[in-house]
Amino acid sequence: MTAVPVLIGVRRPVEERAGQAAVSGPLVDTHGRTHRDLRISLTDRCSLRCTYCMPEQGNEWLARTSILTLDEIERVARVAAAAGITTFRLTGGEPLLRPDIVEVVQRLARITGPGGEPVELAMTTNGIRLRHFLPGLVDAGLRRLNISLDTLRHERFRELTRRDRLDDVLDGIAAAAASGLRPLKLNAVAMRDVNDDELVELVEFAVAHGAQLRFIEQMPLDAGHTWNRARMVTREEILEALSARWTLTPLPGRGGAPAERWTLDGGPDSVGVIASVTAPFCGDCDRLRLTADGQLRNCLFSTTEYDLLPILRAGGDAVETGIDRMLRSCVRGKLPGHAINDPSFLQPARGMNAIGG
Template sequence: MCSGQPVTLVRVCVVRVLKDVLPFSEFLTDAFGRRHSYLRISLTEKCNLRCQYCMPEEGVKLTPRSQLLTTEEVLTLARLFVHEGVEKIRLTGGEPLIRPDVLHIIAEMRKLEGLKTIAITTNGINLARVLPGLKKAGVDLLNISLDSLVPAKFEFIVRRKGFHKVIEGIDKAVEMGYNPVKVNCVVMRGLNEDELLDFVALTEKKPLDVRFIEYMPFDGNKWNFKKMVSYAEMLDHIKQQWPNLEPLPGDETGTAKAFRVPGFKGQLGFITSMSDNFCGSCNRLRITADGNLKVCLFGNSEVSLRDFLRSGASDEELLQIIGAAVGRKKKQHAGMFNISQMKNRPMILIGGLGGYLRQTSLSGLSQTLPKQRRPLQQSLREHHSQNDGPKNFSTANLLFSNKDGTSDQLTHTDAQGKASMVNVGDKAVTCRTATACALVILGPKAFGLVRANQLAKGDALAVAQLAGIMGAKQTSSLIPLCHPLPLDHASVTVELQEEGHMAVVMATCQTTGRTGVEMEALTAVTVAALALYDMCKAVSRDIVITDIKLLSKTGGRRGDFQRTS
């Protein structure tokens, strides 16, 4: 009862009672009767990670700052939606915690009458540092993205260090009383589906809600049905370890199917957007960082609320625009295969499921490549045109042969012929690149199993690519006289070619420094080839690794090199 409370609290109670009695806002109710009481607002397109799963390989073009929503515009839209019945706002990105005014925005939203929940989705890199401020400002719920519990794999996925910062942020959230702390993990075959049980084990001692998300298609993520691990498959795998896994009652508008291992402190859930959509109970709307309203995460229809705001539209006019967009919302999304063909923004520009995993060319190349073997120079051209190489990388330099810049003397020996590291202190700092290749002749049996991804050890192409990149980064530890180099970029591809039953491994490395990266590129293809051999050796010992060679290098003092044969 509200009686006996101070006047302000009585007024709040009356408002809440009226909200329960009066019809829900017609502007936020669609043609199928769904009431949209949950709003996700992307605060920024920027991020302090460079995740392979959040951006297409070629990167994204960020919206000019002047076209992004200002602080006041964000708050104006939040007030409008809350007045119409929105009870929960989630702040997303990009990475929302890098927006300088994020605490101010949260504190102002906290003042909105009728807003019950403020949530935030973050990659966790800055979380431990800003968490006290978030708590004070009024954040109720936290979702933290974490797609691997293996530090090296985490670094491979996000192209930055920071695994331990994310773990620190999760622990800090638990320590400060957030219960549960939600951990989002997008599961992809060949990358992290082997960590399912490890993630579930996290819920034993901590109040975590680990949510496994089915891999979904967006622009630039090269979605492949075969890479999706379905809810049914994940659940079956977990039940083999914990057969007494019990379902939990769910929220009517919730996205996750919830479970708990009896006796565990936390719980787990599955977000089944692809295999078992929950469109019928969807109550979510999204506003992108540049002010576009999206009524469906998988829809490519958007309307700019920013433009109407800046043209002086009244609240009533804005509501008419919002109501028209909500009214056009379809009964359900188009299905996994259809939406994979639709034009839509990359995830980082939508502000959808934070930390949402997106496939790069980790594997599955055998499904997209032509059957006939292509000339090596053609493969090289395609490698550089399709890969997520550095922005200033010149394909023309690679495809044009310069004069031979080799020396008549060995450079890694001193006057007495003893091994000696080259002094590069007087060399200029330049952007240097190198590309190398190797052939792995697998034979028909191993080739067929790799192509069908049916090896008992798992996805051979994904393992080979990961091993190659890790090898490039460890070159100075493996080759005694190599200088340790900070790599700006390293990419490895493995192309299956039917003719000859072989795999062509290519690697490109780049650094900005005083010495080149040809050894890093050569090490990458060698280690990738060895990893592929190791994955296949159980089914065939008649595997040959051959033709390891440098294809090109650019940026050195001796001039560029391009192999012509």
């Protein structure tokens, strides 16, 4: 397999005096944001080829030797939890393609924070293999699920994902709805002339399955760099379409969550919108990302990565200290926002499948 080219801007830890202990305390950046959420990508592979994410053919996959082992993932997660991370979200690619996925969940679910409090473990999946793995995942400690669902129409699903797997996705959603995992969320990327005529239908489907639909504005994160702002359905357009069917009432208390939420006709059902392009929420962002090949990222759209792989594979007694220092370097380097709407914005070299959702 061919490795993704080395990205410009990969950083090593900030130089510190030899033997100096890792800085204690929470992960707070220079803009006062405390980081509590770590998205952990387990693989860049996926069982779908969504048009807004990656090409059907010609993808350059990460070298297998660069993919973090289970022990390495757990080591990073333990240091992150000690520094105040309270939520791990497992992503990909498609995390259920990882053969040891149940053991990954089991090991991470055992991690506790500085006060002994358990971490919260969530996963984002396309749902195709979910029914098979769900009992083991729940037993292992998984607590929350997000499942991607952009359309309910078979032909449209085939065109959008280049795979005929909608029935498998729907089967996975049915299994999740019957489980005790709550809140259950369904994610849909809203696209003009693709699925913008299904917005109400998708919400009705989610409500019928005890789930919350979250619409996502299409972002410049495709591996082919073909994103076009004109194809994006905006937050206001989404809300306008839904308002023709329901009375929408804003829900307070968003905090660092990416989605704004509204109740439907007074509740209890609700809908969310993640408007990274037209209504950025960077000022409250509390997320970091770990790619499948050991790169820390402080923003989904960052062009800089912080390389943990040499630290993890150097061995010795200083690995945990090195991980902690790199986490803090990554947080210190975080910018105020992603600048998508700035003329100088540069799309990340990696596609979404290689960054992690």
